[in-house]
Amino acid sequence: MNLDNMEKFELILDHIPGALYVDTEGIVKYLNEQCAKYIGVNLEWALGKDILEVFPETRMMENMYINRPKIVFYHSFGAGISVNVPVFLNGERVGLLEYDVVQASEVLYELSDNYTKFLDEELHSLRREINELRGGKYSIDDILGQSEVIDKLKEDIRSAALSDATVLIYGETGTGKELVAHAIHNMSRRSKNNFVKMNAANLPESLAESELFGYEGGSFTGARKEGMKGKFEQADNGTLFIDEINQMSYAIQPKLLRALQENEIEKIGSDKSISIDARVVATTNQDMRKLVKDGKFRQDLFYRLHVILIIVPPLRQRKEDIPILADDFIKKYSRTVGKTIRYVDDDVYKKLKSYDWPGNVRELQNVIERAIAFSKGGRITAEDVELPGAQKQQDVYDVSSDNPIDAAKKKAEREIIIQVLNECNGNKTKAAGVLKISRPLLYQKMNRLGL
Ligand SMILES: Nc1ncnc2c1ncn2[C@@H]1O[C@H](COP(=O)(O)OP(=O)(O)OP(=O)(O)O)[C@@H](O)[C@H]1O
Ligand SMILES: [Mg+2]
Numbered sequence: 001m002n003l004d005n006m007e008k009f010e011l012i013l014d015h016i017p018g019a020l021y022v023d024t025e026g027i028v029k030y031l032n033e034q035c036a037k038y039i040g041v042n043l044e045w046a047l048g049k050d051i052l053e054v055f056p057e058t059r060m061m062e063n064m065y066i067n068r069p070k071i072v073f074y075h076s077f078g079a080g081i082s083v084n085v086p087v088f089l090n091g092e093r094v095g096l097l098e099y100d101v102v103q104a105s106e107v108l109y110e111l112s113d114n115y116t117k118f119l120d121e122e123l124h125s126l127r128r129e130i131n132e133l134r135g136g137k138y139s140i141d142d143i144l145g146q147s148e149v150i151d152k153l154k155e156d157i158r159s160a161a162l163s164d165a166t167v168l169i170y171g172e173t174g175t176g177k178e179l180v181a182h183a184i185h186n187m188s189r190r191s192k193n194n195f196v197k198m199n200a201a202n203l204p205e206s207l208a209e210s211e212l213f214g215y216e217g218g219s220f221t222g223a224r225k226e227g228m229k230g231k232f233e234q235a236d237n238g239t240l241f242i243d244e245i246n247q248m249s250y251a252i253q254p255k256l257l258r259a260l261q262e263n264e265i266e267k268i269g270s271d272k273s274i275s276i277d278a279r280v281v282a283t284t285n286q287d288m289r290k291l292v293k294d295g296k297f298r299q300d301l302f303y304r305l306h307v308i309l310i311i312v313p314p315l316r317q318r319k320e321d322i323p324i325l326a327d328d329f330i331k332k333y334s335r336t337v338g339k340t341i342r343y344v345d346d347d348v349y350k351k352l353k354s355y356d357w358p359g360n361v362r363e364l365q366n367v368i369e370r371a372i373a374f375s376k377g378g379r380i381t382a383e384d385v386e387l388p389g390a391q392k393q394q395d396v397y398d399v400s401s402d403n404p405i406d407a408a409k410k411k412a413e414r415e416i417i418i419q420v421l422n423e424c425n426g427n428k429t430k431a432a433g434v435l436k437i438s439r440p441l442l443y444q445k446m447n448r449l450g451l
Pocket of ligand 1: 171173177180
């Protein structure tokens with residue numbers, strides 16, 4: 001090898017991260033500048049020394065007699081990955097070469113995060129496919145919790161799934177009413193057929209009837225030529241989920257009652273009845289008896305609906321479930337935003353349990369989502385957990401410092417944000433879109449308004 005080639009050869013060697021060669025006695029015969037710097041020694045000094053003196057954490061001596069390259073994990077300078085390669089000359093072992101694949105922990109984390117993300121995406125799309133095949137979104141196993149009240153809820157779901165009777169699900173906002181409705185459907189004999197959802201609150205009276213029962217072609221101006229199937233018909237042999245039935249307009253209530261009693265419907269513009277076998281599952285977040293008493297809901301429809309009543313407990317009545325829920329949400333959200341969470345401080349759970357959760361599970365999800373956004377270094381601390389309570393007292397209820405116009409503005413802003421968040425099922429990206437503001441601004445506003 002002439003000098004020119006020799007130089008080139010060294011130049012190449014110098015560029016291999018962490019290159020280090022020892023003979024079978026463990027004497028350092030070669031290391032490059034990069035490696036010397038990385039382990040923090042002087043290159044000239046190190047040459048000819050025992051490797052254990054130069055780099056005490058090394059695993060090279062343990063690996064001296066390997067027969068093929070081996071991956072080594074180091075924890076000495078953060079986390080890193082090296083490769084040990086046995087070196088042979090004329091079939092005889094002469095030493096061991098080491099070089100680094102990953103020298104910085106961040107690279108390692110990035111690598112594992114990317115890989116985890118890849119696996120999660122795969123898992124997600126498989127889950128989605130399975131769910132689509134199953135025709136519903138959630139099953140009873142998606143209802144997390146080990147408290148007695150959750151056990152009772154699951155028992156109620158199982159027995160409701162065995163029958164065809166109308167179910168009324170009652171619970172505060174964000175307790176999981178929709179989850180329960182899906183679980184009932186997916187456990188019932190109807191699970192292979194449609195789960196059709198409609199929201200009674202967003203249903204203007206004028207549209208309610210065609211939404212529910214459909215219409216014949218050309219039955220009114222603006223009607224589609226081919227007519228339209230109503231929700232009842234779409235849910236034939238399946239489940240019709242009527243969300244927020246407490247807000248159903250009074251005028252439409254007798255028509256719904258009739259459909260429930262007769263198991264048949266009449267399309268608008270038709271004089272024929274068609275018989276329909278749709279199982280109705282409805283939700284309410286208000287006490288229906290009170291609505292009946294106040295003349296806002298028809299008593300006969302109320303009785304017809306609450307053949308089976310399922311009460312979904314608020315989160316404050318099952319605080320022992322908070323860690324299970326929190327851990328699950330941490331797993332899910334960190335995945336979605338591509339952040340790996342390695343530690344959750346014990347104080348986090350303590351703090352979460354100290355709060356009363358008026359917004360229930362959905363509110364817990366939001367708090368966790370925010371905590372993940374604010375977490376640093378893969379760790380969630382109690383400071384990352386912001387509970388609306390404290391904020392509320394200062395910012396929202398303490399309106400005395402505001403002039404009446406500012407206070408009114410705040411109140412209006414708060415109301416519209418809550419309403420849109422509810423409509424978007426707590427999805428802030430969607431809500432920000434509807435409100436026509438950026439997501440960070442929505443966060444700021446929510447913070448300021450104690451939401
Ligand atoms: N027991 C639970 N385990 C896991 N996730 C839950 C549980 N209960 C609720 N959730 C989650 O909380 C969120 C709110 O649940 P859901 O939409 O079913 O509540 P809701 O009672 O219908 O609320 P609203 O009255 O505001 O419509 C959903 O993301 C749901 O998946
Ligand atoms: Mg709901």
